[in-house]
Amino acid sequence: MAKSAMLPKINLVISNLLDANKGLKAVIKKELADHLSGxxxxxxxxxxxxxCLAALYVAASTIRTSVGQNELDFVFLKLFTTSGSSLPFSFISFVSFLGPLVGLTMGFDAINGERDRGTLxxxxxxxxxxxxxxxxxxxxGVIVLTIAIFGLGFLVAGLGLLFFGIPPSLSEVLRIITxxxxxxxxxxxxxSLSILFSLLFRQSSTSALAGIAVWLFLAIFAxxxxxxxxxxxxxVTDSSDVDRILANSRLKQNLxxxxxxxxxxxxxxxxxNPTIRTLGPVLLQQxxxxxxxxxxxGQSLLLIWPQLIGLIAATLICFAISYIIFMRQEIRA
Amino acid sequence: MTVEKEIIVETVGLTKKYGEITAVDNLNLKVEKGSIYGLLGPNGAGKTTTILMLLGLTEPTSGQALVAGYDATRNPLQVKSLVGYLPDNVGFYQELTGKDNLHYTAALNGLSKLEAEKRIHKALERVGLKKAGNRKVGEYSRGMRQRLGIADVLVKDPQLIIMDEPTLGIDPEGVQELLDIITSLARDDGRTVLISSHLLHQIQQICDKVGIFVKGNLIASGSVDQLGQQLFRGKLLQLELKTEPAGETLIQLCKSIDGVKSITKQGDLLVLECSSDIRNQLLEKLIYEKYRLLHLCLRSISLDSIYLRYFQKEEGHYGQISYVAKNQLGNQ
Known part of the structure; x- marks a missing residue:
């Protein structure tokens, strides 16, 4: 009873939202089709x-040889984090390195491309x-990312099941989904950063380049x-005291x-890695x-809560700036 | 007896400044419902800015733009649902078919799928793109794209259609087709059409009224005849004349007619300035003397000369435009 009463309510909320954002549905539909068929x-x-499949393969073969020697815990998660000698990257380092490229390619000509084509x-x-x-x-863009990332993650997880025949535990599933x-x-x-660049620069090649520059800077030089x-x-020298070394590494990390x-x-x-208990420097006595x-x-999640909030904030700030610029920008071609 | 016509577009002291530069200066414009209004002016005169303000896409610095009674700045959605806009250099998604592009427009306008299908079919048929509708826009010629632009506007079924330089870069045959479509939009459907352009002849053919726009100011508005009378009242009429054979005897002949004040040669044309319309007398004499008449034109009522006059008043900047207009005169 309660459930059936809830449903129209949700529908009402959604339709109100769409009314307040007239045209949003049509734009999303069109953009989704563009992304997915592009x-x-x-x-x-x-x-x-x-x-990622290459990383998975290497990880699987490495794990096979090492399982049994070490502890058996969280084998499923190791699938994502292990790298082998033939391929020094794990699944997560690939996603962390190539993910930004995906985001950048999806948005670098979002606005200036439309302006160029005279469609804006x-x-x-x-x-x-x-x-x-x-x-x-x-x-x-976010919807497409969700589909792609979940597709990829479940693909790897599914293949892992086939490789090992060990089902993941509940906490492993939660960790993977998070x-x-x-x-x-x-x-x-x-x-959202690339959308911002597509607003700031009139040429889509410039905005693409700017995005790649920021990506390389943050990935390598930062x-x-x-x-x-x-x-x-x-x-810090060999004779520095603890406080100094701590201060140095804290500053470095915070920067x-x-x-x-x-x-x-x-x-x-x-x-x-459920074994990671802290992200900052730890003294032995601690x-x-x-x-x-x-x-x-839950404890792992607690540990990275600031990181998650930071990421969400960075995303929203970038988008908010783009939003404001777009609302104030001249439309003329 | 004159009937007061309904006004669909009205601007009151519309002004837009970009920093120091005033793009549109205190514009007061009125467009009657069902008419074709031509907004004429050189590039950079503020035509596009005016249009964007009418659509609520640009905020005016001061003043108001009213479309069908709605303030374009405050109620942009109402205005945009009444107005179809064909930008200059209209763009479509190249990788989609013409039909798909129109479907997107229909969706943005909140039309149901069935209604959209009906309107798109009708619109494509009207602009002659029925067969090309399923081809990708990337394969379209410029003229076809422009016609698709009109179909795009028609899907919306607007009361007012605003076109920015619709004939730019289209071959003469295409221009004629386009003008025919535009005319029928006003005459058959009763829609109001506002065209901005710097191509005079094309506009002159179809406009009920024109406004001449220079440096953000509307310096004259009215029908082409009215403008001519306004401008040339008390002034000498200018006649262009070209005959075979030309030469000194022809000039003598012209001088013998009453009312001819001066004769100047412009290229292979003779320009007679006279106090009254002497075309009849001139013609009689020419025939009598067995001249072959190649060209005779009363300059004062052509839009070109009106345009030219206004730009000559504005010294300096518009010299180049006047030159272009002169060239067009020569080709007439």
Whole structure:
């Protein structure tokens, strides 16, 4: 009874939302069709599927040889985190490295491409609110990402089942699903960043280049730079005291946490390695008395909660800036 | 007896400034329902800005733009559902078919699938793209794309159609087809059409009224005849004349007619300035003297000369435009 009363209510809420965002549904539909049938998407997703399957294969064969020697816990999660000698990348490092590229390719010409083709002024002269257009673009991007990431994750998990014949435990399933959701948020950050660039730059090639520059900077140089700054402020020598070394490594870590890539890497490694108990530097005396063993899912989640919030905030801030710019921008071609 | 016609577009002191530059300056425009109104002016005169303000896509710095009584800034959705806009250089999604593009427009307008299908079929038929509807827009020629643009506007079934430079870059035959379609939109359907253009002849053919737009100011508005009378009242009429054989004897002949004040040569045309319309007398004399008449035109009522006059008043910047207009004159 209660259930049947709820349903029309939800429908009402959704239809109210759509009314308030006239045209949103049509834009989302169109963009979804564009993404899913576009060559760009097919190329990218096949690239990622191939690399991830390679990572999976290497991980599977490495695990086979090592299982039994070490503990048997969380074998299923190891599927995502193990790298082998023939391929020094694991599944999660591939997603962490290539994910931004997916987000960037999906959004780099979102607005300036429409402007170039002369479709922007035609679409916006239809009776829709202006924000329906940019909202629709972002939402459809996130939907496509959700489909792709979940598809990929479950593909790997399914193949893992076939390889090992060991079913995942409940906490493993929860961890994998949280990992996938985190990945969606992370790639959405890159999507919203690329939408922002597509508003800031008139040429889609410029916005693509800007996106790639930021990606490479954050993926490769940001950590290096954080280390350099930290060493500059708190120089550490062999004879430095504990406080100084701690200050140095804390500063380094906090600086590199400005980058969403760091946040994401910290979040995902913690999620998929239940043995990780802390992300910052730990003194030996702090571990005194700690009981050895993996963290529960809830505790892991608690550990990376700030990272998750940071990622969501970065995504929303980028999108909010794009939104404001788009609402104020001149429409003329 | 004159009947007051309903006004569909009205701007009151509409002004748009971009920093120091005033793109549209205190514009007061009125367009009657069911008419074809031509907004004429050189590039950068503020035509497109005006159109964007009428659609509520750009906010005016001050003043109001009213479409069918709705303020375009405050009620953009109502305005946009009444107005079909064909931007200059209209773009479509290349990888979709013409029909799919129109379906998207229909969806954005909240039409049901059935209604959309009906309207799209009708619109495509009307602009002559019935067969091409299932082809990808990437394969369309420019003229076809422009016609698809009109179909796109028609799907919406608007009361007012605004076209920005609809004939730019289209071959003469295509232009004629396009103009025929535009005319029928106003005459057969009773829609109001607002065309912005700098191509005078094409506009002159179909417009009931024109407004001349220079540097953000509407400096004249009315029917082509009215404008001519306004402008040339008390002034000398200009006659263009070309005959075979030309030469000194012809000039002598012209001078002998009463009312001819001066004769100048412009290219292979003779331009006579006269105080009254002397075309009849001139013709009689020419025939009597066995001249072959190649060209005779009273300049004052052609839109070109009106346009030219206005731009000559504005010294400096519009010299180039006047030059173009002159060239077009020569080709007449």
């Amino acid at each position: 060559k760009r998407f097919i190329i990218l997703s096949s690239l990622i599927v191939v690399t 002024s035609r679409i916006l002269s239809q009776p829709i609110y202006r924000d329906a257009f940019i909202n629709g673009k972002f939402i459809s 990992y996938l959701i985190t990945s969606i948020i992370y790639i959405s950050f890159w999507l 950590g290096l730079l954080a280390g350099m700054v930290a060493d500059g402020i708190y120089p 590199s946490r400005l980058s969403p890539s760091t946040l994401y890497d910290e979040a995902t490694t913690t999620l998929l 571990t005194f008395g700690a009981i050895k063993g993996p963290l529960s899912f």
